[in-house]
Amino acid sequence: MEPLRVMVVDDHDNFRRGLEAMLTAADSVELVGTAADGRTAVEVALEQQPDVILMDLHMPRLNGVEATARIVQSSPHIGVLVLTMMEDEESVFAAIRAGARGYLLKGARRSEILRSIEAVSAGEVIFGPGIADRMMSYFRGVRLKPTSQTFPQLTERERIILGRIADGLENAEIARELGLSVKTVRNHVSNIFAKLQVAHRAQAVILAREAGLETPD
Template sequence: MADTIEDHSHIRVLIVDDHPLFRSGLRAALDSAADIDVVAEAGDAEALDVLVDETRPHVVVMDAGLPGIPGTEAVRRLGSSHPSLPVLMLTMSQDDDDLLAALRAGARGYLVKGSGREAVLSAVRTVAAGGAVFGPEVAGRIAARLAGVRRAAPGPPFPELTQREAEVLDLVARGHDNRRIARELVLSEKTVRNNVSRIFAKLHVAHRAEAVSQARDAGLGAPPPDATARRPPA
């Protein structure tokens, strides 16, 4: 568990970025502030949980484009293991999908590399205090994207799934086992198992119960509209 800011007079920062020169410059900028201390650096997120436990930062400043474990996945994992630890994404990416993926993963802030020193220092202080922060160009993109979402027709609950995988997930959410799903969709059990494995990977779940929970939260798993009509009388 990360320390609270009240435990120390300075904000403790962990930098995760695979470019040594950028890490060095960022560290110098952060350490130049009287209220911020960089307690550690890492070039990837492979041992991030261990490093967090050892250094107990208040904020993690992380690049989205890390080798090995991507930054967004690292944020998601930190959200599970250290839910109170805020992450500020500092990245070269101008892609809206990367931005939204970081927000969905739980990032507390998102700045584009090249932001000025004062903007970075202010962002670190804001997320350490429990707030959220986005650069002006990022905030504009969020607003435009959300406006587009409001105008667009609702899409499928899990757009990353194929149509077949969505059908399988719906039946999983109804409580059907693989054998029954295979019968209903006229598939082999092996094909159903393969679909279930791909669904687990795309939803980032390890167990059937987790997949069922996500599916039902999204509205899947409801009985067909005429299920009551087909039910024989008691």
């Protein structure tokens, strides 16, 4: 099995070098690039086309959120895994909106970082323990539904399914509730993601909630 091609982006020299040493020592990954600012990160990422990028957020020239957005827009197959000290909700949601597939806090153990790299490369979305709790708290709450005025590009069925996604339901649960096959729901979800130009469920939920949702009567 070929090692995963990984890039490191961080403006703190010591921390970046520590990550580089860790990745170099791991058999499952290959370090293919580094950058100390967001603008260089975009240039190197588009040239090297890594499988996964470990991305800091607070950086000179171009912050990590904007760098992530530019990279994902040009090369959506690249998985961005944020690794930062910033744990406020605004930073987490901004990174996800930009297209990040994972969010870890600095201080994460070596095994957690490597496991997260593998997960992100496989198309999964992963959050560190503290971040996951924040996400679950955000996704829980009043049952909401998107309206035709909010998402005119979606069909009525797609808006219903998006509402169920916002409720935290998985495809199988949505299928049971709506009396559909899992394959049909999966196809609807793919169409929703394409129309909303999002890569995963967390991104879709944040977009839906921030775009405006109404509580059902």
